Amino acid sequence: MRVVIAPDSFKGTASAADITEAVAEGWRTERPDDDLVLVPMADGGEGxxxxxxxxxxxxxxxxxxxxxxxxxxxxxxxxxxxxxxxxxxxxxxxxxxxxxxxxxxxxxxxxxxxxxxxxxxxxxxxxxxxxxxxxxxxxxxxxxxxxxxxxxxxxxxxxxxxxxxxxxxxxxxxxxxxxxxxxxxxxxxxxxxxxxxxxxxxxxxxxxxxxxxxxxxxxxxxxxxxxxxxxxxxxxxxxxxxxxxxxxxxxxxxxxxxQAVAEAVGLPDAVAEADLVVTGEGRFDGQSAAGKAPAIVCALAAHLGTPTALVAGEVTAPVDAFAQAASLTVIATQTTGEPDDALRDPLRFARIAGARIARAHLT
The missing domain is CATH 3.90.1510.10 (Glycerate kinase, domain 2)
Incomplete structure (x- = not known):
């Protein structure tokens, strides 16, 4: 598989570049032969x-x-x-x-x-x-x-x-x-x-x-x-x-x-060649679908019919509604323990999330 990993930062805890690499590390533990394209994202804020x-x-x-x-x-x-x-x-x-x-x-x-x-x-x-x-x-x-x-x-x-x-x-x-x-x-x-x-x-x-x-x-x-x-x-x-x-x-x-950052980093071309796109942010909430980085990434993927996985430290908005609105598949991956786990050790959490998504795509 060719997988584009393009999350935003987990604000206040980890940069987009670090989260991207951590998700990739987790993915490689399950599917080491896949082609991973790392594209850290931002929306004009930190990172x-x-x-x-x-x-x-x-x-x-x-x-x-x-x-x-x-x-x-x-x-x-x-x-x-x-x-x-x-x-x-x-x-x-x-x-x-x-x-x-x-x-x-x-x-x-x-x-x-x-x-x-x-x-x-x-x-x-x-x-x-x-x-x-x-x-x-x-x-x-x-x-x-x-x-x-x-x-x-x-x-x-x-x-x-x-x-x-x-x-x-x-x-x-x-x-x-x-x-x-x-x-x-x-x-x-x-x-x-x-x-x-x-x-x-x-x-x-x-x-x-x-x-x-x-x-x-x-x-x-x-x-x-x-x-x-x-x-x-x-x-x-x-x-x-x-x-x-x-x-x-x-x-x-x-x-x-x-949208401007996506254009600057060449995300549209990367997504066009992907079998799966992984995006995310520290907190997926009611504002996430209103132009934040994950929404832009998902919109690009939806246009091409490419499945999307979502990594989030905390999910407080209905993911199903977001998936239906975007006409794509969204996998919400959260920590196995308490919600604060992602705040305490976001990179370990991101590695776990990457491995889980890879396992979900073994078939």
Whole structure:
């Protein structure tokens, strides 16, 4: 058999590359002669650079030191592609995992903007901007400040607190977009504000308490008035604490993160030659079918009638409904013990899952 293994990361526990290799190791214990094609996936969040770097020959990691979301320096990198475009990942510059403790009012996206500026300084011809995993609800103002935006905020004010001092803003000094433009990679379709917006839906995971959601939502509404030509209801504007809106205000466009990564890593060609596709993520839930990496992988396989197996650390959504909607075969493989087993030792779990799926296909 020719088997494509293309999971997303198990966020917070293991990278997509490590999970992919672990599933492959498990598979080989049962079917050592099969042809395994390893294609780690991402959706614009954590692991996007790793996935693209692993799949695109000639890509180059360029180191850069930026100001992290809590003002500490972060040593990270952006990725230069052979065609001259750059991949910049918010999770690696301004991400939630970079914090020691949640900072709902002061965490910011400055480092993300600094990494973008570094890529532009190095001559990037276009930008792919992965914006998942943000630590802040600053509407992307930190990133735009790093790209030249001027606001009325006093020196030293950071994060969502900057939005207390807008308008006015002066976008006249913003860096120009590169020749091939900038594409935001996101699997989030939320608007900027309202009950489905950045503060209400994603604020709690960044430390926004229920009694403060309205405050953050008002800040983002004020921020939206600074750019009357940009509709805050645009799908994806609320991604990454409103960074999606900030990038739209700069002139970027928003695309499906998983779809763009799939194209960049050559997944369609790989799936076209496969007998089976294995995908997955740490938690398969109600949002998984709405544009996340496993959904994109399954859609590619469904188009070609290729069976698909799903590896997940935790399954909280009906798999049968997902399988029926995708018109394909899905095998949900979970740990043999308690659900927390996958959190404690995700690579051992992934190896077990790979072996189980291989055994299921022995005939």
């Amino acid at each position: 996007t650079i790793d996935a693209v770097a692993a799949a695109v020959p000639g890509s180059e990691r360029i180191p850069v030191t930026v100001t992290g979301p809590d003002d500490r320096p972060v040593e990270t990198w952006w990725l230069r592609l052979p065609d001259g475009r750059a991949v910049v990942e918010l999770a690696a510059t301004s991400g939630l995992t970079l914090l020691d403790g949640l900072r709902p009012d002061t965490a910011h996206t400055t480092g993300f903007g600094q990494a973008i500026a570094a890529a532009l300084d190095a001559g990037a011809t276009g930008l792919l901007l992965g914006i998942g995993g943000s630590a802040s609800t600053d509407g992307g103002v930190g990133a735009l400040l790093a790209l030249g935006l001027a606001t009325g905020a006093p020196s030293g004010v950071t994060g969502a607190l900057v939005l207390d001092h807008v308008p006015p803003v002066d976008p006249g000094a913003l860096r120009a977009l590169p020749p091939l433009g900038a594409v935001v990679l996101s699997d989030v379709t939320s608007p900027l504000v309202g009950e489905h917006g950045a503060a209400a839906v994603f604020g709690p995971q960044k430390g926004v308490t229920p009694d403060r959601v309205a405050v953050h939502d008002d800040r983002l509404r004020r921020w939206a008035t600074c750019f009357p030509g940009i509709d805050p209801a645009t799908g994806g504007a609320g991604a990454a604490g409103g960074t999606g809106f900030g990038m739209l205000a700069w002139g970027a466009t928003i695309a499906s993160g998983a």
